[in-house]
Amino acid sequence: MTRPTQATISSAAMQHNLARARSWAAGARVWAVVKANAYGHGIESALRGFSAADGLALIEFEHAQRLRDAGWRGPVLMLEGAFEPADLDAAAALGLALAVHSEAQLRWLEAWRGAGRIPVHLKLNSGMNRLGFPPAEFRLAHARLSALASVPTVATMAHFADADVRGGAERALQCFLAASRGLAGERSLANSAALIDIPAARCDWVRPGVILYGASPFAGRSAASLGLRPAMTLASRLIGVQRLQAGDTVGYGSTFTAPGPMRIGVVACGYADGYPRHAPNGTPVAVAGVRTRLVGRVAMDMLTVDLTPVPGADIGAEVELWGATVPIDEVAEASGTIGYELMCALAARVRVEAAA
Numbered sequence: 107m108t109r110p111t112q113a114t115i116s117s118a119a120m121q122h123n124l125a126r127a128r129s130w131a132a133g134a135r136v137w138a139v140v141k142a143n144a145y146g147h148g149i150e151s152a153l154r155g156f157s158a159a160d161g162l163a164l165i166e167f168e169h170a171q172r173l174r175d176a177g178w179r180g181p182v183l184m185l186e187g188a189f190e191p192a193d194l195d196a197a198a199a200l201g202l203a204l205a206v207h208s209e210a211q212l213r214w215l216e217a218w219r220g221a222g223r224i225p226v227h228l229k230l231n232s233g234m235n236r237l238g239f240p241p242a243e244f245r246l247a248h249a250r251l252s253a254l255a256s257v258p259t260v261a262t263m264a265h266f267a268d269a270d271v272r273g274g275a276e277r278a279l280q281c282f283l284a285a286s287r288g289l290a291g292e293r294s295l296a297n298s299a300a301l302i303d304i305p306a307a308r309c310d311w312v313r314p315g316v317i318l319y320g321a322s323p324f325a326g327r328s329a330a331s332l333g334l335r336p337a338m339t340l341a342s343r344l345i346g347v348q349r350l351q352a353g354d355t356v357g358y359g360s361t362f363t364a365p366g367p368m369r370i371g372v373v374a375c376g377y378a379d380g381y382p383r384h385a386p387n388g389t390p391v392a393v394a395g396v397r398t399r400l401v402g403r404v405a406m407d408m409l410t411v412d413l414t415p416v417p418g419a420d421i422g423a424e425v426e427l428w429g430a431t432v433p434i435d436e437v438a439e440a441s442g443t444i445g446y447e448l449m450c451a452l453a454a455r456v457r458v459e460a461a462a
C-alpha cells in the first residue's frame with residue numbers, strides 16, 4: 107500500500123500566476139525565480155509552469171544544469187553567482203549569467219582564462235547588508251567588469267529587505283537608482299512584493315518568486331485577494347479515527363484536551379513530510395473539503411484533526427493540509443512562519459504528482 111501523503115503541483119496555476127506577474131510588470135521582462143527546487147515544487151514542474159518566462163533565476167548550479175538538460179534555452183541567472191572559481195567554467199559551458207556581489211567574485215572573473223563569455227549582474231548592497239558592493243565601490247566595480255573581454259554585458263541589481271512593508275523600500279530604491287544612474291546595462295530590482303507595490307522598482311527585469319507559486323509576500327494580504335492561485339496542494343487521508351470523552355487528551359505532550367465527546371481523525375502527515383511541528387491547536391485543515399482544525403501536537407508521521415464539522419468522515423477521507431481550501435499562508439501564519447518556508451520544506455519522502 108502506498109502512503110497517501112502527496113503533493114500535487116499545478117502547472118496551470120503556475121502559468122496563471124506568471125501571467126499575473128506579467129500584468130504587474132507592465133512591460134518589464136520577468137525572471138521566474140526557481141531557487142530551492144522551485145520553492146519546493148520541483149525544477150521540472152517549474153519548466154512546465156514557467157516556459158513563458160523571459161528567464162529563470164536560481165542559486166544551485168546542479169539545478170541550472172538540469173534546466174539545460176531539460177531543454178531550457180532561455181536566459182538563466184545565478185542569483186548568488188559563483189561559489190568558487192570552477193563555477194565560472196560551468197557558467198560559460200551552460201550559458202549562465204552570474205551575479206557578482208563580492209570583491210572575491212570580481213577577482214575570480216578578472217583572473218579567469220576559460221573559454222567562452224559570461225554575462226554578469228553586478229549586485230549593489232542597497233542596505234540589506236548581506237550581499238553586494240557598497241554604493242561607494244559600485245561604479246569602480248562596474249568599470250572593472252566592463253573592461254573584461256570575457257564579460258559581454260554588465261547588468262545591475264539589488265535586493266530589497268523591506269519591500270513587503272508599505273514605504274519600507276524607499277531608501278533602498280533611491281540608493282539603487284542613484285548608484286546605477288548612467289551606467290550601461292539592464293537593471294533589475296523587484297522581488298514579488300516590490301513588483302506588486304512599487305512601480306518605480308520595475309526597471310528592465312523583475313524577479314518574482316513566491317507569487318508565482320500562489321502565495322502572498324505580504325502579511326495580512328491573501329494570495330486570493332492578489333488574484334493568485336496555489337500551485338501546491340499537500341494532501342493525505344485519514345488513517346485512524348478516535349472517539350474522545352471530556353477530559354481525554356491527544357498525542358505527545360497531551361496538548362489538547364477534549365471539552366466533551368468528540369471524534370478526531372488521524373492524518374498520515376507529519377513534520378517528516380514538511381508539515382510544521384509548531385502548528386498549534388486550531389490551525390486550519392480541510393477534511394473531505396470541509397475546513398476544520400488541528401488538535402494535538404504534530405508528530406513525525408501523523409497529525410490529528412477535529413472531526414466535529416465533518417461527522418461523516420471516516421478512515422480514507424481526503425485531507426488537505428494546504429491548497430485551494432486551506433491557503434498555505436494561513437497554515438504558515440498559525441505556525442509563526444511564512445508560506446515560503448512551508449513550500450520549500452516539503453520533504454523528499456512526499457510523493458509529488460502533476461495535477462491533471
Ligand SMILES: *Cc1c(COP(=O)(O)O)cnc(C)c1O
Nearest residue numbers: 139185265297298313314315316
Ligand atoms: C529569492 C529572490 C527573489 C524572489 O523573492 P520573492 O520574495 O520570492 O519574490 C528575488 N531576488 C533575489 C535576489 C532572490 O534571492
